[in-house]
Amino acid sequence: MSVVALRLAGPMQSWGVGSRFVRRTTETAPTKSGVIGLLAAALGIRRTDPLEDLLHLRLGVRIDQPGELMRDFQTAQRPRYDRAGTVTWQSLPLSARYYLADAVFLAVVEGDRSIVEGLDAALRGPEFPLYLGRRSCPPAGPLALGVSDVSLDEALVTWPWLASTRVQKQRRDRVVQLATVRDAGPGEVATESIRDTPVSFDPNRRQYAWRSIVRATVDVTNPHGTAEPLPEHDPMSLLGGEACS
Amino acid sequence: MFLTKMQINPRRRGAQKLLSSPQAMHAAVFAGFPEARPTDDGRVLWRVDTHGSHRVLLFITSPDKPDLTHLVEQAGWPTIQTWQTAAYDGMLGSLRVGQRWQFRLTANPVRSGRCDGWNETKPLGHVTVAQQQQWLLDRAERLGFRIVPSQADPAEPDLAVIDRNVRRFGRGGTQVTISTATFEGHLEILDISAMQRSLTFGIGRAKSYGCGLLTLARPAANGMP
Numbered sequence: 001m002s003v004v005a006l007r008l009a010g011p012m013q014s015w016g017v018g019s020r021f022v023r024r025t026t027e028t029a030p031t032k033s034g035v036i037g038l039l040a041a042a043l044g045i046r047r048t049d050p051l052e053d054l055l056h057l058r059l060g061v062r063i064d065q066p067g068e069l070m071r072d073f074q075t076a077q078r079p080r081y082d083r084a085g086t087v088t089w090q091s092l093p094l095s096a097r098y099y100l101a102d103a104v105f106l107a108v109v110e111g112d113r114s115i116v117e118g119l120d121a122a123l124r125g126p127e128f129p130l131y132l133g134r135r136s137c138p139p140a141g142p143l144a145l146g147v148s149d150v151s152l153d154e155a156l157v158t159w160p161w162l163a164s165t166r167v168q169k170q171r172r173d174r175v176v177q178l179a180t181v182r183d184a185g186p187g188e189v190a191t192e193s194i195r196d197t198p199v200s201f202d203p204n205r206r207q208y209a210w211r212s213i214v215r216a217t218v219d220v221t222n223p224h225g226t227a228e229p230l231p232e233h234d235p236m237s238l239l240g241g242e243a244c245s
Numbered sequence: 246m247f248l249t250k251m252q253i254n255p256r257r258r259g260a261q262k263l264l265s266s267p268q269a270m271h272a273a274v275f276a277g278f279p280e281a282r283p284t285d286d287g288r289v290l291w292r293v294d295t296h297g298s299h300r301v302l303l304f305i306t307s308p309d310k311p312d313l314t315h316l317v318e319q320a321g322w323p324t325i326q327t328w329q330t331a332a333y334d335g336m337l338g339s340l341r342v343g344q345r346w347q348f349r350l351t352a353n354p355v356r357s358g359r360c361d362g363w364n365e366t367k368p369l370g371h372v373t374v375a376q377q378q379q380w381l382l383d384r385a386e387r388l389g390f391r392i393v394p395s396q397a398d399p400a401e402p403d404l405a406v407i408d409r410n411v412r413r414f415g416r417g418g419t420q421v422t423i424s425t426a427t428f429e430g431h432l433e434i435l436d437i438s439a440m441q442r443s444l445t446f447g448i449g450r451a452k453s454y455g456c457g458l459l460t461l462a463r464p465a466a467n468g469m470p
Contacts, residue, residue, distance in 0.1 A: 170374075172405055226397030227405075232296050233349040233429065235304065235460035236250050239331035 002113040003155045004120045005145040006035070007162055009104040012070065013132040014097070017196050022095035026069070026133070029061045029181045030105050032211055033198040034133045038143075039109070039119055040201065044127025047201045055199070058110040060152045060182030062218065065163040067103025071096055099137070104162050108182075110152040120147045156180050161220045174225035177217045184212040191215050246287050246337065246445055248460075249305040251313055251321060251328035253293070259319030264293065264301070266414040267454035268421070273319070274303075277311035284308040287445025290458040292351050295408075306333060306445065306458060336461075337441050344434045345393060346461040351408075351427045353451035354380035368450065370424030374406045377426040388448060389439030390432040404430035412454070423451045431464055 014026040015034045036054050045051065074097055077089040109119065123130070123144035131137050148155065161168065161176065184190040190212030199207035253260050263270045274291045275281045281289050289307045296302070305311060313321075313328045321327070354377045355368040371377045382402060385391050392402040408427040413420055434440050447457030 226395065232300075233294065233347065233460070233462050235248060235349075235462050236329060236331060238336055238462060239248060239333065 001110050001151055002116045002147055002149050003108050003110045003152055004116045004123075004147050005155060005159055006107040006109070006123070006143050007104070007141065007145055008035075008107055008132055008139065008143070009065075009162070010132050010137055010140045012099040012101055012134075012137045013067070013103055013105075014099045014137055015133045017194050022093050024095060024097040026098040026100055028066065028100070029063055029179075030107055030133070031194075032059045032183070032196045033208060035059055035061075035107050035109065036198050037201060038130055038132075039122070041128040041130055042119070042122035042126040044122075047203055051198065051200070053111075053115050055197075056111065057115070058152050058183045058185075060108045060110070060156050060180060062106040062108075062156050062159070063103075063179045063181075064106055064161055065102070065104035065167050067100040070099040070101040072099065097134075099134075104164065106156070106159050106162055108152055108155045108159075110155075113147075113149070116147050120144050152182060156182065157218045157220070159220075161222060165224065168222055168224040171222055172225060172227040174222055174228060175219050176222050176225070178220055180216050180218055181213055182216070184214045188214060246333035247307055247310050247330050248333045249303075249307065249311055249313070249328055249330045251303045251305075251316060252326060253301040253303055253320050254322055255299060255301045257320055260301070260321075263316075263320055267412055267423075267451075268414050268416050270303075270455060271453045273316050274305060274311075276315060277305075277313045278307065278309055280309070281307070283446075288447065288452070290445075290447045290452055292455055292458040292460070294349070304458060304460060333445075337444060340434055340437050340440055342434055342437060345464050346432055346434070347430070347464045348432050348459060348461050349427070349429050350381075350448060350459045351425055351456055352381070352449040353423050353454075353456040354426055355424075355450055356380075370411070370422075371426075372424070374409070374426075377406055377409070378402075378404055378428075381428055384448070385432070386435065387439065388443040389436040389441075390434050390443070393431045393433050402430065404428060421454075423454060423456070425451075425456055432461075 008030055015031045016025055017027055017031055019025050039054060040051060074095045076092045078092060079087050080090050081087055130139060130143065132139055192213050192215065193210050194213060195208045195210055197209040197211040199209050255264065263273055275289060278289065286308045287306065291303060291305045294302045294304065310330050317323050317327050354371040356371060357366040358369040359366045371380050382392060392404045395401045395403040406426050407429050411422060411424045413422050443459055448459055449457050
Protein backbone atom coordinates (compact mmCIF):
# COMPACT_ATOMS: atom_id res chain seq x y z
CA MET A 1 0.00 0.00 0.00
CA SER A 2 1.14 3.53 -0.76
CA VAL A 3 0.08 6.83 0.67
CA VAL A 4 -0.17 10.39 -0.54
CA ALA A 5 0.24 13.06 2.11
CA LEU A 6 -1.63 16.36 1.99
CA ARG A 7 -0.99 19.52 3.93
CA LEU A 8 -4.35 21.18 4.63
CA ALA A 9 -3.67 24.71 5.79
CA GLY A 10 -5.35 28.02 5.23
CA PRO A 11 -6.73 31.10 6.93
CA MET A 12 -10.08 29.33 7.26
CA GLN A 13 -11.27 25.75 6.95
CA SER A 14 -14.66 24.22 7.60
CA TRP A 15 -15.33 20.49 7.74
CA GLY A 16 -18.97 19.72 8.41
CA VAL A 17 -20.54 16.33 9.08
CA GLY A 18 -23.96 16.84 10.56
CA SER A 19 -24.90 20.37 9.57
CA ARG A 20 -28.61 20.98 9.25
CA PHE A 21 -30.65 24.09 8.47
CA VAL A 22 -29.09 27.39 9.55
CA ARG A 23 -26.39 26.03 11.84
CA ARG A 24 -23.42 25.05 9.67
CA THR A 25 -20.95 23.42 12.01
CA THR A 26 -17.38 22.21 11.59
CA GLU A 27 -15.52 19.24 13.00
CA THR A 28 -12.13 19.78 14.59
CA ALA A 29 -10.41 17.69 11.90
CA PRO A 30 -10.92 17.30 8.15
CA THR A 31 -13.69 14.87 7.21
CA LYS A 32 -13.52 12.02 4.74
CA SER A 33 -16.30 13.48 2.63
CA GLY A 34 -14.41 16.76 2.49
CA VAL A 35 -11.07 15.22 1.53
CA ILE A 36 -12.56 12.77 -1.00
CA GLY A 37 -14.50 15.69 -2.48
CA LEU A 38 -11.29 17.68 -2.77
CA LEU A 39 -9.55 14.76 -4.50
CA ALA A 40 -12.52 14.30 -6.84
CA ALA A 41 -12.39 17.99 -7.74
CA ALA A 42 -8.66 17.67 -8.46
CA LEU A 43 -9.32 14.68 -10.75
CA GLY A 44 -12.10 16.53 -12.53
CA ILE A 45 -14.89 14.19 -11.45
CA ARG A 46 -18.21 15.99 -11.69
CA ARG A 47 -20.71 15.84 -8.86
CA THR A 48 -23.04 13.49 -10.73
CA ASP A 49 -20.23 11.14 -11.84
CA PRO A 50 -19.62 7.92 -9.87
CA LEU A 51 -16.75 8.12 -7.39
CA GLU A 52 -15.52 4.55 -8.11
CA ASP A 53 -11.89 4.15 -6.99
CA LEU A 54 -12.07 6.93 -4.43
CA LEU A 55 -14.49 4.96 -2.26
CA HIS A 56 -11.84 2.37 -1.36
CA LEU A 57 -9.25 4.84 -0.09
CA ARG A 58 -8.39 4.95 3.60
CA LEU A 59 -7.95 8.33 5.28
CA GLY A 60 -6.01 9.36 8.36
CA VAL A 61 -5.74 12.90 9.66
CA ARG A 62 -3.27 14.39 12.14
CA ILE A 63 -4.09 17.65 13.93
CA ASP A 64 -0.79 19.47 13.64
CA GLN A 65 -2.10 22.88 14.64
CA PRO A 66 -5.64 22.90 16.03
CA GLY A 67 -6.40 26.53 15.17
CA GLU A 68 -9.30 28.41 16.65
CA LEU A 69 -13.01 27.99 16.22
CA MET A 70 -14.55 30.98 14.50
CA ARG A 71 -18.25 31.73 14.26
CA ASP A 72 -19.64 33.79 11.41
CA PHE A 73 -23.11 35.16 12.06
CA GLN A 74 -24.24 35.58 8.50
CA THR A 75 -26.89 38.09 7.53
CA ALA A 76 -26.74 37.58 3.78
CA GLN A 77 -29.16 39.40 1.48
CA ARG A 78 -29.85 38.95 -2.18
CA PRO A 79 -31.12 41.55 -4.63
CA ARG A 80 -34.53 41.26 -6.26
CA TYR A 81 -35.13 43.30 -9.40
CA ASP A 82 -38.73 44.20 -10.31
CA ARG A 83 -40.01 45.26 -13.66
CA ALA A 84 -39.83 48.95 -12.78
CA GLY A 85 -36.07 48.48 -12.39
CA THR A 86 -35.98 49.06 -8.64
CA VAL A 87 -33.91 46.77 -6.45
CA THR A 88 -35.18 45.41 -3.15
CA TRP A 89 -32.92 43.42 -0.88
CA GLN A 90 -34.32 40.17 0.39
CA SER A 91 -32.87 38.70 3.57
CA LEU A 92 -31.77 35.08 3.53
CA PRO A 93 -32.22 33.05 6.71
CA LEU A 94 -29.88 34.22 9.45
CA SER A 95 -27.26 31.49 9.78
CA ALA A 96 -24.28 30.69 11.97
CA ARG A 97 -21.34 29.28 10.07
CA TYR A 98 -18.39 27.82 11.90
CA TYR A 99 -14.80 27.77 10.69
CA LEU A 100 -11.40 26.72 11.96
CA ALA A 101 -9.08 29.69 11.71
CA ASP A 102 -5.32 29.23 11.32
CA ALA A 103 -5.36 25.43 11.52
CA VAL A 104 -2.90 23.01 9.88
CA PHE A 105 -3.63 19.34 9.28
CA LEU A 106 -1.74 16.44 7.79
CA ALA A 107 -4.11 14.23 5.80
CA VAL A 108 -2.83 10.85 4.60
CA VAL A 109 -4.71 8.92 1.92
CA GLU A 110 -3.85 5.23 1.52
CA GLY A 111 -4.53 3.18 -1.60
CA ASP A 112 -2.95 1.30 -4.49
CA ARG A 113 0.24 2.80 -5.86
CA SER A 114 -1.25 3.68 -9.26
CA ILE A 115 -4.29 5.44 -7.79
CA VAL A 116 -2.24 7.31 -5.22
CA GLU A 117 0.20 8.53 -7.84
CA GLY A 118 -2.72 9.73 -9.94
CA LEU A 119 -4.07 11.66 -6.96
CA ASP A 120 -0.70 13.30 -6.32
CA ALA A 121 -0.45 14.41 -9.93
CA ALA A 122 -4.05 15.67 -9.92
CA LEU A 123 -3.47 17.73 -6.78
CA ARG A 124 -0.52 19.43 -8.47
CA GLY A 125 -2.58 20.27 -11.56
CA PRO A 126 -6.21 20.26 -10.43
CA GLU A 127 -9.09 20.23 -12.88
CA PHE A 128 -11.41 22.30 -10.67
CA PRO A 129 -10.45 24.86 -7.99
CA LEU A 130 -9.65 23.23 -4.65
CA TYR A 131 -10.88 24.43 -1.28
CA LEU A 132 -10.85 23.30 2.33
CA GLY A 133 -14.39 22.19 3.10
CA ARG A 134 -16.15 25.31 1.84
CA ARG A 135 -15.82 27.30 -1.32
CA SER A 136 -14.77 30.38 0.66
CA CYS A 137 -11.75 28.60 2.19
CA PRO A 138 -8.87 28.41 -0.28
CA PRO A 139 -5.76 26.46 0.73
CA ALA A 140 -2.56 28.31 1.60
CA GLY A 141 0.41 26.76 -0.15
CA PRO A 142 0.66 23.55 -2.15
CA LEU A 143 -1.49 20.66 -0.96
CA ALA A 144 0.37 17.58 -2.14
CA LEU A 145 3.45 16.53 -0.17
CA GLY A 146 4.28 13.50 -2.30
CA VAL A 147 3.80 9.74 -2.47
CA SER A 148 5.59 7.24 -0.26
CA ASP A 149 5.44 3.45 0.16
CA VAL A 150 4.45 3.20 3.82
CA SER A 151 1.24 2.32 5.59
CA LEU A 152 -1.25 4.89 6.81
CA ASP A 153 -0.36 4.48 10.49
CA GLU A 154 3.34 4.73 9.76
CA ALA A 155 2.88 7.88 7.71
CA LEU A 156 0.97 9.59 10.55
CA VAL A 157 3.86 8.91 12.92
CA THR A 158 6.80 9.63 10.62
CA TRP A 159 5.76 12.82 8.82
CA PRO A 160 7.48 15.85 10.38
CA TRP A 161 5.36 18.31 12.33
CA LEU A 162 3.73 20.76 9.91
CA ALA A 163 2.72 23.47 12.40
CA SER A 164 4.10 26.96 11.84
CA THR A 165 7.43 27.94 13.38
CA ARG A 166 5.65 30.27 15.77
CA VAL A 167 3.55 27.45 17.17
CA GLN A 168 6.53 25.10 17.33
CA LYS A 169 8.52 27.65 19.32
CA GLN A 170 5.65 28.14 21.74
CA ARG A 171 5.72 24.47 22.68
CA ARG A 172 9.03 24.04 24.43
CA ASP A 173 8.97 20.26 24.64
CA ARG A 174 11.21 18.23 22.35
CA VAL A 175 8.42 15.72 21.72
CA VAL A 176 4.81 16.79 21.27
CA GLN A 177 1.68 14.70 21.28
CA LEU A 178 -0.68 15.24 18.34
CA ALA A 179 -4.22 13.92 18.00
CA THR A 180 -5.11 11.71 15.04
CA VAL A 181 -8.40 10.64 13.51
CA ARG A 182 -8.24 7.73 11.06
CA ASP A 183 -10.39 5.07 9.47
CA ALA A 184 -10.57 1.89 11.54
CA GLY A 185 -8.61 -0.93 9.95
CA PRO A 186 -10.27 -4.26 9.09
CA GLY A 187 -11.18 -6.03 12.31
CA GLU A 188 -10.16 -3.07 14.46
CA VAL A 189 -12.53 -1.84 17.17
CA ALA A 190 -13.69 1.65 16.24
CA THR A 191 -14.04 4.33 18.92
CA GLU A 192 -16.77 6.18 17.07
CA SER A 193 -19.01 6.08 14.01
CA ILE A 194 -19.87 9.21 12.05
CA ARG A 195 -21.88 9.56 8.86
CA ASP A 196 -19.00 10.74 6.77
CA THR A 197 -18.20 8.28 3.94
CA PRO A 198 -19.29 9.86 0.67
CA VAL A 199 -21.28 7.60 -1.66
CA SER A 200 -22.50 10.25 -4.06
CA PHE A 201 -22.04 14.03 -4.27
CA ASP A 202 -24.98 14.39 -6.70
CA PRO A 203 -26.66 17.65 -5.62
CA ASN A 204 -30.08 16.08 -6.13
CA ARG A 205 -29.32 13.08 -3.95
CA ARG A 206 -26.27 13.34 -1.74
CA GLN A 207 -25.48 10.14 0.06
CA TYR A 208 -23.19 9.46 2.96
CA ALA A 209 -22.50 6.11 4.61
CA TRP A 210 -21.32 5.46 8.15
CA ARG A 211 -17.61 5.61 8.81
CA SER A 212 -15.84 3.86 11.69
CA ILE A 213 -13.06 6.02 13.06
CA VAL A 214 -10.32 5.60 15.63
CA ARG A 215 -9.13 8.58 17.64
CA ALA A 216 -5.60 8.27 18.94
CA THR A 217 -2.45 10.31 19.54
CA VAL A 218 1.06 10.11 18.10
CA ASP A 219 4.35 11.51 19.39
CA VAL A 220 6.20 13.74 16.95
CA THR A 221 9.52 15.50 17.46
CA ASN A 222 9.51 19.26 17.70
CA PRO A 223 12.41 20.76 15.72
CA HIS A 224 12.24 23.95 17.80
CA GLY A 225 11.86 22.18 21.15
CA THR A 226 14.46 22.96 23.78
CA ALA A 227 13.23 21.20 26.88
CA GLU A 228 12.69 17.65 27.94
CA PRO A 229 9.13 17.28 29.19
CA LEU A 230 9.11 18.19 32.88
CA PRO A 231 7.64 15.79 35.41
CA GLU A 232 4.48 16.97 37.12
CA HIS A 233 5.21 19.82 39.53
CA ASP A 234 4.68 18.35 43.01
CA PRO A 235 5.60 20.63 45.91
CA MET A 236 4.37 18.02 48.42
CA SER A 237 7.22 15.65 47.61
CA LEU A 238 9.64 18.04 49.39
CA LEU A 239 7.74 18.01 52.64
CA GLY A 240 7.54 14.30 53.23
CA GLY A 241 3.84 14.88 53.63
CA GLU A 242 2.34 13.18 56.65
CA ALA A 243 -1.22 12.65 55.46
CA CYS A 244 -3.91 13.89 57.81
CA SER A 245 -7.59 14.29 57.27
CA MET B 246 2.35 27.26 57.82
CA PHE B 247 0.83 24.25 56.09
CA LEU B 248 0.67 23.12 52.49
CA THR B 249 -2.37 21.13 51.42
CA LYS B 250 -3.02 19.16 48.27
CA MET B 251 -6.41 17.87 47.21
CA GLN B 252 -7.31 16.11 44.01
CA ILE B 253 -10.49 17.35 42.35
CA ASN B 254 -12.82 15.16 40.33
CA PRO B 255 -13.58 17.42 37.36
CA ARG B 256 -16.45 15.21 36.20
CA ARG B 257 -18.63 16.20 39.18
CA ARG B 258 -21.10 19.01 38.97
CA GLY B 259 -19.87 20.52 42.23
CA ALA B 260 -16.34 20.60 40.84
CA GLN B 261 -17.47 22.23 37.62
CA LYS B 262 -19.15 25.02 39.58
CA LEU B 263 -16.01 25.60 41.64
CA LEU B 264 -13.64 25.44 38.67
CA SER B 265 -15.75 27.83 36.62
CA SER B 266 -15.88 30.55 39.24
CA PRO B 267 -12.86 31.62 41.32
CA GLN B 268 -15.39 33.40 43.56
CA ALA B 269 -17.06 30.07 44.39
CA MET B 270 -13.70 28.33 44.88
CA HIS B 271 -12.52 31.15 47.14
CA ALA B 272 -15.60 30.71 49.33
CA ALA B 273 -15.17 26.92 49.42
CA VAL B 274 -11.48 27.12 50.34
CA PHE B 275 -12.03 29.73 53.04
CA ALA B 276 -14.91 27.70 54.47
CA GLY B 277 -12.26 25.11 55.32
CA PHE B 278 -10.94 27.31 58.12
CA PRO B 279 -12.69 28.48 61.28
CA GLU B 280 -10.58 31.65 61.12
CA ALA B 281 -9.03 32.41 57.73
CA ARG B 282 -7.50 35.79 58.58
CA PRO B 283 -3.90 36.53 57.63
CA THR B 284 -1.45 36.13 60.51
CA ASP B 285 2.18 37.17 60.93
CA ASP B 286 3.18 33.86 59.33
CA GLY B 287 1.19 34.18 56.14
CA ARG B 288 -2.23 34.08 54.59
CA VAL B 289 -4.48 31.58 52.87
CA LEU B 290 -3.49 31.18 49.23
CA TRP B 291 -4.75 28.62 46.75
CA ARG B 292 -4.14 27.50 43.20
CA VAL B 293 -5.67 24.99 40.81
CA ASP B 294 -3.19 23.01 38.70
CA THR B 295 -4.28 21.01 35.70
CA HIS B 296 -2.17 18.25 34.17
CA GLY B 297 -3.63 16.81 30.99
CA SER B 298 -7.38 16.88 30.70
CA HIS B 299 -8.45 14.97 33.82
CA ARG B 300 -5.87 15.52 36.55
CA VAL B 301 -6.87 18.61 38.53
CA LEU B 302 -5.17 19.47 41.80
CA LEU B 303 -5.96 22.12 44.38
CA PHE B 304 -3.05 23.46 46.42
CA ILE B 305 -3.56 25.60 49.52
CA THR B 306 -1.04 27.26 51.83
CA SER B 307 -2.42 28.48 55.12
CA PRO B 308 -1.35 29.44 58.63
CA ASP B 309 -3.68 26.77 60.08
CA LYS B 310 -4.60 23.24 59.06
CA PRO B 311 -7.70 23.18 56.85
CA ASP B 312 -10.64 20.81 57.03
CA LEU B 313 -11.74 20.17 53.46
CA THR B 314 -14.47 17.61 54.18
CA HIS B 315 -17.08 19.77 52.47
CA LEU B 316 -14.90 20.18 49.36
CA VAL B 317 -14.21 16.44 49.11
CA GLU B 318 -17.92 15.75 49.40
CA GLN B 319 -18.80 18.24 46.66
CA ALA B 320 -15.92 17.85 44.28
CA GLY B 321 -13.68 14.93 45.20
CA TRP B 322 -13.78 11.18 45.77
CA PRO B 323 -15.24 10.99 49.31
CA THR B 324 -14.94 7.25 49.78
CA ILE B 325 -11.41 6.71 48.49
CA GLN B 326 -9.42 9.92 48.67
CA THR B 327 -9.35 12.94 50.94
CA TRP B 328 -6.57 15.48 51.13
CA GLN B 329 -2.95 15.73 52.25
CA THR B 330 -1.66 18.41 54.59
CA ALA B 331 2.00 18.79 55.46
CA ALA B 332 3.91 21.24 57.65
CA TYR B 333 5.58 23.90 55.54
CA ASP B 334 7.81 25.52 58.19
CA GLY B 335 10.63 23.00 57.92
CA MET B 336 10.93 23.58 54.21
CA LEU B 337 10.69 27.37 54.63
CA GLY B 338 13.44 27.22 57.26
CA SER B 339 15.71 25.16 55.03
CA LEU B 340 15.86 27.75 52.24
CA ARG B 341 19.41 28.98 51.57
CA VAL B 342 20.83 31.63 49.28
CA GLY B 343 21.98 30.09 46.00
CA GLN B 344 19.61 27.11 46.06
CA ARG B 345 17.95 26.25 42.78
CA TRP B 346 14.36 25.10 42.63
CA GLN B 347 11.80 24.29 40.02
CA PHE B 348 8.81 26.55 40.56
CA ARG B 349 5.22 27.00 39.48
CA LEU B 350 3.14 30.13 39.90
CA THR B 351 -0.25 31.26 38.69
CA ALA B 352 -0.41 35.04 38.85
CA ASN B 353 -2.44 38.01 37.69
CA PRO B 354 0.08 40.17 35.81
CA VAL B 355 -1.22 43.72 35.52
CA ARG B 356 0.02 47.21 34.83
CA SER B 357 -1.73 50.41 35.70
CA GLY B 358 -3.09 52.20 32.69
CA ARG B 359 -5.55 54.76 31.57
CA CYS B 360 -7.81 54.66 28.54
CA ASP B 361 -9.40 57.63 26.80
CA GLY B 362 -12.11 59.12 28.94
CA TRP B 363 -10.96 57.61 32.22
CA ASN B 364 -10.26 60.01 35.04
CA GLU B 365 -8.05 57.65 36.98
CA THR B 366 -5.79 54.74 36.21
CA LYS B 367 -6.96 51.17 36.63
CA PRO B 368 -5.11 47.88 36.68
CA LEU B 369 -5.11 46.39 33.19
CA GLY B 370 -4.10 42.79 32.51
CA HIS B 371 -0.95 42.10 30.54
CA VAL B 372 -1.89 40.42 27.29
CA THR B 373 1.05 38.78 25.55
CA VAL B 374 3.38 36.05 26.77
CA ALA B 375 6.32 38.44 26.45
CA GLN B 376 4.60 41.05 28.65
CA GLN B 377 3.62 38.47 31.22
CA GLN B 378 7.14 37.04 31.40
CA GLN B 379 8.61 40.53 31.69
CA TRP B 380 6.18 41.26 34.54
CA LEU B 381 7.64 38.39 36.57
CA LEU B 382 11.25 39.12 35.60
CA ASP B 383 10.81 42.74 36.72
CA ARG B 384 9.62 41.62 40.16
CA ALA B 385 11.82 38.59 40.74
CA GLU B 386 14.62 40.40 42.57
CA ARG B 387 12.24 42.15 44.97
CA LEU B 388 10.53 38.81 45.65
CA GLY B 389 13.82 37.23 46.69
CA PHE B 390 14.88 35.17 43.68
CA ARG B 391 16.14 35.33 40.13
CA ILE B 392 15.16 33.18 37.17
CA VAL B 393 18.16 31.11 36.12
CA PRO B 394 19.29 31.12 32.46
CA SER B 395 17.89 28.41 30.26
CA GLN B 396 19.99 25.30 29.57
CA ALA B 397 19.29 25.41 25.87
CA ASP B 398 19.91 29.11 25.33
CA PRO B 399 21.83 30.89 28.12
CA ALA B 400 20.62 34.28 26.81
CA GLU B 401 17.03 33.35 27.69
CA PRO B 402 15.62 32.86 31.19
CA ASP B 403 14.40 29.37 32.13
CA LEU B 404 10.81 30.57 32.30
CA ALA B 405 7.73 29.49 30.41
CA VAL B 406 4.13 30.60 30.43
CA ILE B 407 2.42 27.23 30.23
CA ASP B 408 -1.15 28.45 30.48
CA ARG B 409 -2.95 31.76 30.01
CA ASN B 410 -6.53 32.62 30.69
CA VAL B 411 -8.96 35.46 31.04
CA ARG B 412 -11.37 34.53 33.82
CA ARG B 413 -14.76 36.26 33.98
CA PHE B 414 -17.13 35.54 36.83
CA GLY B 415 -19.95 37.16 38.73
CA ARG B 416 -19.47 38.82 42.11
CA GLY B 417 -22.60 40.31 43.68
CA GLY B 418 -24.22 41.38 40.42
CA THR B 419 -21.07 42.77 38.80
CA GLN B 420 -18.59 41.00 36.58
CA VAL B 421 -14.98 40.54 37.56
CA THR B 422 -12.37 40.01 34.86
CA ILE B 423 -8.87 38.84 35.68
CA SER B 424 -6.20 37.71 33.27
CA THR B 425 -4.02 34.93 34.62
CA ALA B 426 -0.75 33.39 33.55
CA THR B 427 0.79 30.16 34.84
CA PHE B 428 4.59 30.26 34.96
CA GLU B 429 6.97 27.36 35.25
CA GLY B 430 10.75 27.35 35.30
CA HIS B 431 13.78 27.32 37.57
CA LEU B 432 14.77 29.97 40.10
CA GLU B 433 17.71 30.70 42.34
CA ILE B 434 17.20 32.16 45.81
CA LEU B 435 18.81 35.56 46.44
CA ASP B 436 17.18 36.72 49.68
CA ILE B 437 15.78 34.24 52.21
CA SER B 438 13.35 36.49 54.08
CA ALA B 439 11.94 37.99 50.88
CA MET B 440 11.58 34.49 49.43
CA GLN B 441 9.77 33.24 52.54
CA ARG B 442 7.43 36.20 52.29
CA SER B 443 6.73 35.47 48.61
CA LEU B 444 5.91 31.86 49.45
CA THR B 445 3.60 32.64 52.39
CA PHE B 446 1.97 35.94 51.40
CA GLY B 447 1.82 35.43 47.64
CA ILE B 448 2.78 37.41 44.58
CA GLY B 449 0.80 40.03 42.73
CA ARG B 450 -2.92 40.73 42.74
CA ALA B 451 -6.12 38.64 42.90
CA LYS B 452 -4.77 36.42 45.69
CA SER B 453 -8.28 35.47 46.76
CA TYR B 454 -8.99 34.25 43.27
CA GLY B 455 -6.39 31.54 42.80
CA CYS B 456 -3.47 33.81 41.94
CA GLY B 457 -0.17 34.46 43.66
CA LEU B 458 0.66 31.07 45.17
CA LEU B 459 4.27 30.17 44.35
CA THR B 460 5.35 26.59 45.01
CA LEU B 461 8.78 24.98 44.78
CA ALA B 462 9.75 21.46 43.83
CA ARG B 463 12.98 19.58 43.28
CA PRO B 464 14.67 20.83 40.12
CA ALA B 465 14.74 18.62 37.06
CA ALA B 466 17.85 16.43 37.05
CA ASN B 467 19.39 18.31 34.15
CA GLY B 468 18.51 21.68 35.67
CA MET B 469 21.03 21.31 38.50
CA PRO B 470 24.15 23.46 38.27
